[in-house]
Amino acid sequence: MAPDATLHTLACTDLACRRGNRLLFTGVNLEVRSGRAVWLRGRNGRGKTSLLRLAAGLAVPESGRVSWGGVDVRRASVYAAVRVYIGHANALKEDLTVLESLQFLARLHGRAHDRASLRAALERVGMESRRDAPVRTLSQGQRRRATLARLALERQPALWILDEPYDALDVDGIDVVNRLLHEHLARGGSVLLTSHLPPGAGAPDMAEFDLDRFAP
């Protein structure tokens, strides 16, 4: 991975999103700058996940534009290298071990995937002792930790797009995520995340973006 020294800004301009026949939101203008975190909030079904998918470049907006450094995210070639998207689904395979699952994702995204790096990442999220356990034997919280171990592999400033990163985590797990977020922002990374509950006391400063204000 070789991202720019200064991370570009993710910009959503006059964004609208439709799901089926229903317009979820319109007129969304949002910027996520280097070193900043944005907490996306809103009622269930308002379109938080849809907005994250638009930001990741997985979906096409009904109208408006999502850009990275001024270029549409679906056309910005460098975007894939600096974007880390962790969705609601954990992207772990039931029949693989924790280490194998993490290794696959790290290889796929061009991150360090040697055994030492992977074990260090799992250590950060408290999953090192479960590295050889099949994913199907893990609890929901452990699965979330294993998924979030990807964040501990990051070394460069990047844009993290996280869908409910605190979901299913215990107090210790939330603390681990907050520490990873602090380190990430300190090295110039940016974060766009959703959470049903307000980020707790240990979370970094986050700009609040209420999606309910953009309901049609």
Add this chain to the structure above:
Amino acid sequence: MSAAFTAVYTRDLRLALRRRVEALLPVVFFIVAVSLFPVGVGPEPQTLRVIASGVVWVCALLASMLSVANLYAVDLLDGSLEQMLLSGHPPTLIASAKAAAHWTITGAPLVLAAPLIGLLLDMSPAALATLVAALLLGTPILSLLGGVGAALTLGLRSAGVLLILLILPLTIPALIFGSGAVGAVDSGISASGHFSLLGALLIFTALIAPLSTAMALRIALE
């Protein structure tokens, strides 16, 4: 780029090894289905020799379709597909790796089982060799086309039925030239024409199918 291909390919093989019973289902179906024909049609060697190549090809086609419905469905459900498409690697590369893994898990065992099945149907050594060569060229076509069908029906209800309706007609040329090659050898003429056409079909499918699969996957995720 090749690292992503290898990552997806080896992961799918590893997953198949962890679920051996599921992975072996197509080849078991193939063997059982072909074995039923001598019982149903009758054990006369002359009759079996005439229908052998067609029976083997139809059963190979159906066995291949058995496992293709889940090619992308599980990856979609667990979020792996999103990650693969966001990796920055061309989606055609991902589609190629998935099709290659499907052929290794499903197509290659069918090719390996074919000589045994051929003996059961009293095929001559020359016809057996032709059958294996034709399957070697034809089964990758089935995996590639299956990938297109699996991607087009991703997330739909009754995806399995739709997939068969969409893909089976497209496999007919492979079926015709594949079984025709064995028929030609049995008639004492060269099968090189059939092989050339099967080869051309394979090249054409290898060029078009990953592209179509990639586009269908993009649409399915949007």
